[in-house]
Amino acid sequence: MRTIRLLLEKEFRQIFRNKALLPMIFVMPLIQLVVLPLAADYEVKNISISVVDHDHSTYSHKLISSITSSGYFKLIGYTNSYPEAIHLVELDKADLVLEVPSGFEKNLVRENEQKLFIAVNAINGVKASLGGAYLNKIIANFNADIRLQLIQPSRNNATPVIEVVSSNWFNPFMNYKFFIVPGILAILVTMVGGYMCALNIVKEKEIGTIEQINVTPIKKIHFILGKLIPFWIIGIFVFTVGLVVVSRLIYGIVPMGNIVLLYSFLSIYLVALLGFGLLVSTYSETQQQAISVAFFFVMIFILMSGLFTSIDSMPGWAKIIAQLNPVTYFIEVMRMIVLKGSSFKDIKWHFVIVTIFAFVLNGWAILNYKKTT
């Protein structure tokens, strides 16, 4: 016990004296949590559209104004010929071209039917597909409005229409931030915990103090605990600040579920994560090596965790990787507890899996950490 106390005393003194490390631990994550969710937004706005209007009629003007007033589109060109419009796409000024043929109004009124042409710049896939979809929806709404005006639907002879009304559970306004903030918080805790722990141990290797430790009677397990406990505490601290200060005060996200449950999961998760950092450190001789290896894994952890892309839509092999990724479980649990208010019953398997991660990673690291060569 005394050994552990001495080790903790030493670690905390060193951490609080490290002028480079402190901002990394305490300031950077908060800034990222404030800035990232604002930028990492799925909603596509500011789609540049170029309209080719061959009709110049009241209806074509109405359609264009309903497009521009939707808030998603910026009208950047109003041209008379398709080549002119597509040239704007080539210059990367326009994302979409909408061509309104001549006789648009006439055909719509007389023949009850008219085709429109949309050309999409598919370089930016997300913008293209969402922009196309938004535009379709706007045109469909416009169409419905026109029909209502033109044809007074008779009571008996109404065309059967199926209208789908959806409601968004657990995030009624589909506020993207509710979805992304808990995820980003999970990632930040992962980065702070994983990197710091790995770097700290490798630093001792680099400067040679670990040899001095190895020649003392300090037990391997004590030394490791002396390294894990400080970063475990820091992880909990960073998470708490993120959850209370940033998510709650800035984004107004109040966890629906049990806070104790959330922290219990976090506690085990951090042990698993620190085990990962420890493992990296046992395989690295220099901080550069450790950073490169940790970066490689953290990158995969982040991109394959379901933070930005849904795991369900990944190919089979990628799903397997996602399932071997501890971050996946933490992000799921965060979203389930914070947004949905899930109880222990719902996430018991997450607990089991993350506990297995904790045992495997730490066990492997302890086996691989050698006082002698």
Place this chain on the structure above:
Amino acid sequence: MKESVIKTEKLTKRFGDFVAVNEISFEVFKGEVFGFLGANGAGKTTAMRMLCGLSVPSSGIATVAGFDVFKQTENIKRNIGYMSQKFSLYEDLTVLENIRFFGGIYGLSDKQLKEKSSELVLTLGLQNETKKLVGALPLGWKQKLAFSVAIIHQPKIVFLDEPTGGVDPVTRRQFWDLIYEAANSGITIFVTTHYMDEAEYCNRVSMMVDGSIKALDSPSNLKKQFSATSMDEVFFELARGAKRGE
């Protein structure tokens, strides 16, 4: 009869095909200042690391403080002090914090730590530097502090790996005063060095060439044996045949 504290027999360390330490056999007695000499790359540090329990020998037998280097490394560690080539106190801790940490892990009580700290600070003349980070001290002071910390728990043996590298002659002299003081208090000193004047200070020295011990005796006997006037000449005589080197 003199009590032996280190005893090795055909102690060997191989790294793949390379034989870093080749069947060395020697004995070190209690209270002795034992010089472990050799050119760069001769295998001194590897041999020392095996004796400290930092490196597992490939073959041979060795006991340190009565404990086996294969099976009882943790017992050995409780009975030795070690000062490596690299300065290895924590530079971002103060003088007192380093003393407290290293003393503490060797099991010194808070009261003992307090006594030892003030005693140590006094002998080293560090009264005004106790709250300074060790990184801010001049190298000579760092080395003296590192040595004092290495023997803070009164070990049976202290291993010093080139403790005076890069230190000025005056400080080296002071350093050797500390070594003698420790030896007088019963601590066996096992020291490697490249300074042949320091070799003269030792009770006995061994000369390692290409992984083997080529000579072992008191400095005066060695000089006689090689009909040399100084340890420098003895060293040249022996190390000239070395095939390894940096």
